Amino acid sequence: MSKVVIFGVKDFAELAHYYLTTDTDHEVVAFCVDRQYLPESGQFHGLPVHAFEDIEQTFPPAEYQFFAPMSPSNINLARAKVYDAIKAKGYTCISYVSSRATVCHNVIGENCFILEDNTLQPFTTIGNNVVMWSGNHIGHHGSIADHVFFTSHVVLSGHCTVEPYCFFGVNATIRDGLTLAEGSFIAMAAAVMKKTEAWGVYRGNPATKAEISSKDLKY
Numbered sequence: 001m002s003k004v005v006i007f008g009v010k011d012f013a014e015l016a017h018y019y020l021t022t023d024t025d026h027e028v029v030a031f032c033v034d035r036q037y038l039p040e041s042g043q044f045h046g047l048p049v050h051a052f053e054d055i056e057q058t059f060p061p062a063e064y065q066f067f068a069p070m071s072p073s074n075i076n077l078a079r080a081k082v083y084d085a086i087k088a089k090g091y092t093c094i095s096y097v098s099s100r101a102t103v104c105h106n107v108i109g110e111n112c113f114i115l116e117d118n119t120l121q122p123f124t125t126i127g128n129n130v131v132m133w134s135g136n137h138i139g140h141h142g143s144i145a146d147h148v149f150f151t152s153h154v155v156l157s158g159h160c161t162v163e164p165y166c167f168f169g170v171n172a173t174i175r176d177g178l179t180l181a182e183g184s185f186i187a188m189a190a191a192v193m194k195k196t197e198a199w200g201v202y203r204g205n206p207a208t209k210a211e212i213s214s215k216d217l218k219y
């Protein structure tokens with residue numbers, strides 16, 4: 001059981017609070033945002049909201065842990081920056097893995113948010129700051145790097161390598177043995193048959209590469 005500060009005061013933070021309080025022994029002690037986003041009330045869900053800039057004065061890293069599951073905007077680069085800033089202050093982050101996920105002794109990094117009905121097959125490793133929304137199939141003997149985001153009902157077949165910052169839209173399907181290069185954006189319902197190029201956007205069945213970089217995509 002840890003005392004946990006949650007980063008954010010929007011949907012993801014509210015969901016993190018819900019899952020931690022209903023499905024873990026962790027105690028959520030506060031929320032935290034950049035100073036410019038502090039709410040006037042100074043509170044969220046009945047807990048204090050602190051400025052990130054001086055959070056360690058009230059909640060020192062030796063006694064408190066952080067949790068910062070955030071939305072995948074800007075191909076996960078924004079939430080990676082927040083995670084790195086939390087680490088730079090010396091904090092350890094917890095990971096949440098739903099009691100209703102199926103996990104097979106997988107190595108899972110920190111600050112991961114793995115919701116209900118995910119199936120993680122054996123011998124697949126999960127990096128840091130990975131989000132898996134509900135209901136994904138993560139195949140065996142794979143490797144998922146840091147800052148990757150799975151929405152829902154993605155099928156990642158066995159022996160796949162997923163490089164940092166990749167995003168998988170709802171119902172995406174990935175053929176076995178593929179490497180998804182850094183920052184690949186896989187659109188909803190895409191069926192990926194071949195390895196992808198870094199920061200590419202792929203959609204359709206079979207998936208083809210769009211003209212736009214994932215860094216320029218608005219979603």
Ligand SMILES: CC(C)(COP(=O)(O)OP(=O)(O)OC[C@H]1O[C@@H](n2cnc3c(N)ncnc32)[C@H](O)[C@@H]1OP(=O)(O)O)[C@@H](O)C(=O)NCCC(=O)NCCS
Pocket residue numbers: 151152168169170186187188189190203204217218219
């Ligand atoms: C790739 C994506 C961002 C494109 O969105 P967009 O830029 O708003 O695209 P638009 O709706 O403007 O559509 C542009 C064209 O691409 C087509 N298109 C859009 N998404 C498509 C997709 N996933 N597969 C195939 N074609 C698609 C549209 O039909 C449209 O074609 P048209 O010009 O012939 O009419 C979007 O498809 C996507 O995958 N978003 C992620 C959704 C998601 O998983 N959300 C998670 C919720 S939990």
